[in-house]
Amino acid sequence: MDRSQIIAHIKNFLQQTAPSPGIAVTEDTSLLDGWFIDSLGIVQTVIFLEQTFGCEIRPADINAENFDTVDTLAAYVMNQRGESC
């Protein structure tokens, strides 16, 4: 799975689970400022990443650096999968 496919999957997931489905999320949209409304939103995202990309997510990985934007999330996923960006 290449980077653009990962980004497409993540964007599709966020569109479905976000508080305002229908509002477009771009690669640079700040996810910390509104998409992750609460702790359970984080759990849903963790499960999605694990199930879709086979990542093993550790609590320490759930930080603002990795979860900042779709772009950083995709980079994190690729890093987890051992793929270079």
Place this chain on the structure above:
Amino acid sequence: MRIRLRGTAIAPEQQRANDRAFRPATLFTFFALVLAYAYLLTHLGTDLGLPAPAQVFRYPAQWMSYTFDADGNIDSQLYVDSVTRFDLDDARLILLGVISAAFVCSYLFPLQYKQPALVFWFLVGFAALYGLPDAALLLAAHLSVYLCLHGPFRRSNLPALLVGPLIFWSQQPADLSVPSQILGLILSGLMSLTVCRTLVFHGLGGDGVLSGWVRRLIPHIAMLTVYAGIAANVRNGSVWTFGFGLLFFLFQWARLIVYAIDYHEGSVPRDLRIWDYLSVFLSPATIANHHYAPYVAQGYSYLASKYLCRDKNAIIADGLRLWAIALMYLVFGNWAVEGVVRYAQESWQLPVYAYISQMIDDYVQGTPMSTPTVLLSTLLDQINVFLLWGAVLHFKVGTWRVFAYDVDPQYNRPWLATNLATLWGRFAFHYREFLVRVLYYPVFFRCAKQPVVVRVSAAIMIATVLGNPFWGHAPAKLLYDGVTWPNFFQLILRAWPYYVLLGLGITLSQLYLMKRVRTRKPWTRDKRLGLDILCCYLTFQYFSLIHIFIRTRADSVLMDHVRLFLIGLGIHL
């Protein structure tokens, strides 16, 4: 375990930029609302020779008699609890005065003095309302926690020097004209300084087993006190009582626990300044109805991420908007419930109770109950809670925002929830976040190898069935009603079906939400709007109905509650 996605602290430069704009309109609106509160909820108007609210609003007062009290102002549910030195109106007035003074300082002072000013005004208000000894005890308790967590790293002598005299003063208000009292203060200060410098600063500074345990147990002191108190009550019948300063400190158990989680995750600087520690706990926003949702705006990293995170005038405007909504709830809440009860009784000839506890009392006495009575009464009971929380918690969150903390609402239009998981998030946001951080996350991530259904179910059930009663409700209820085994048994243990049914409901709705592919937002105006309304009613009715199990009465038994619950479902045993 480090999960602090939204806990990124705001840089001081950003905070200064957000603090820059001065708008007289913000100050004017703030004081206009404070005066409205003071006029409607205290006797300030009559003291100034103005007509009382009940006279001004004479016509509404005729059909809102329940709203006004004997002295003509509003019989408000917004109060300062456990005050014995003043009547409620005076206490409210002092509270509004303290909030106003703190607001002015917070709005006008340079950044580095804002939070110390909030702590200062909290202490002034607390001392005025509850007396200097209780304020001294509260401050001593927090300084002790600070010294245990941060003392070995900051090695500040002033807090260490203050703890002793504060405890001395809390036990025996010092008369500074008596030499022995001055000597007592000095000696207690030297003693606490010596203890801190020899035992705390050196003993707790390393990564040894003892220091680790102390740092882990100190934040759980309220929980430990409650359960030790219950054990003592079982053993010898003693009932522990606490001075109000200590009680207020213990009531901040959730705030302390989340602070400790932040601390152990490394989110809190080890050499934190004393003011930065105290500003998490001692804010004027925590005084009103202190035992209602004491977990609002908890922990260090949450507040650090919310303080001046955007333009202060915008945050304050949002806070004042919440205050205005709270005032509506305070004025019209009681009247609305009373109106529904009267309408049901007079128009439908249906016996209805405004509170589940009244219904249970009558049921235990032998009064038969019908399904409509149970359903409507449980709904009304919950509406009462919602109206009360809408008022009090909007005021609390609004006050945090007035001080430029962009705190999330605890109560966010819960009537829009179409499932139980969402309802809990909309009705008790900060409480849910507390349970999630304390119990849900640890279970969820420790079960990483398990199937998703098992992980989510285990995490939710442990958080709601164990965490909710033992971490959440037990300290709150027992510290307030008395730390005794009978209270623990009646208020917590006997209510187990409530926690189980709540956990099951949330688990099922969460699993459903995770499996379902969302194609529309709830409450979109399309042909499925009717389904939203039905789901909303069923969610709210279920949540209301299971409260039959938590409104335990001294003379009721579990089967009474089970029968009433089943009557609500249309099953008459």
